[in-house]
Amino acid sequence: xxxxEDGKTILHCMKCGAKEIAQSVExxxxxxxxxxxxxxxxxxxxEAMSSVEADCPKCGNDKAYFFTQQTRASDEPETKFYKCTxxxxxxxxxx
Numbered sequence: 003x004x005x006x007e008d009g010k011t012i013l014h015c016m017k018c019g020a021k022e023i024a025q026s027v028e029x030x031x032x033x034x035x036x037x038x039x040x041x042x043x044x045x046x047x048x049e050a051m052s053s054v055e056a057d058c059p060k061c062g063n064d065k066a067y068f069f070t071q072q073t074r075a076s077d078e079p080e081t082k083f084y085k086c087t088x089x090x091x092x093x094x095x096x097x
Contacts, residue, residue: 003015003016004024010023010024011023011024012024051067051068051069051085052067052068053065053066053067053068053087054066054067054068054084056068056084058084058086058088058089058091058093059091059093060086060089060091061086061088061089061091063086063087063088063089065086065087065088066084066085066086066087067084067085067087068082068083068084068085069082069083069085070082070083071083081094081095082094082095083095
């Protein structure tokens with residue numbers, strides 16, 4: 003990367019920190035137009051989640067995925083979250 007130090011142009015390596023006085027510097031900028039890509043969205047977020055019997059408070063379905071997350075201090079238990087397999091409503095269980 004070219005930098006100005008004491009009125010001189012210095013080439014400075016961002017990786018190793020080496021410096022060298024530049025004899026001549028020519029900076030060129032090139033804009034590249036990126037082609038749009040088709041993106042396929044796949045809903046596989048539940049592949050790694052276990053399903054258990056749990057009554058959904060919203061639709062009454064009896065199966066839900068569950069996962070745990072540390073939402074409070076580290077010396078307190080994790081919070082268990084449930085996500086209904088039918089309506090995808092999410093609720094938590096602190097027990």
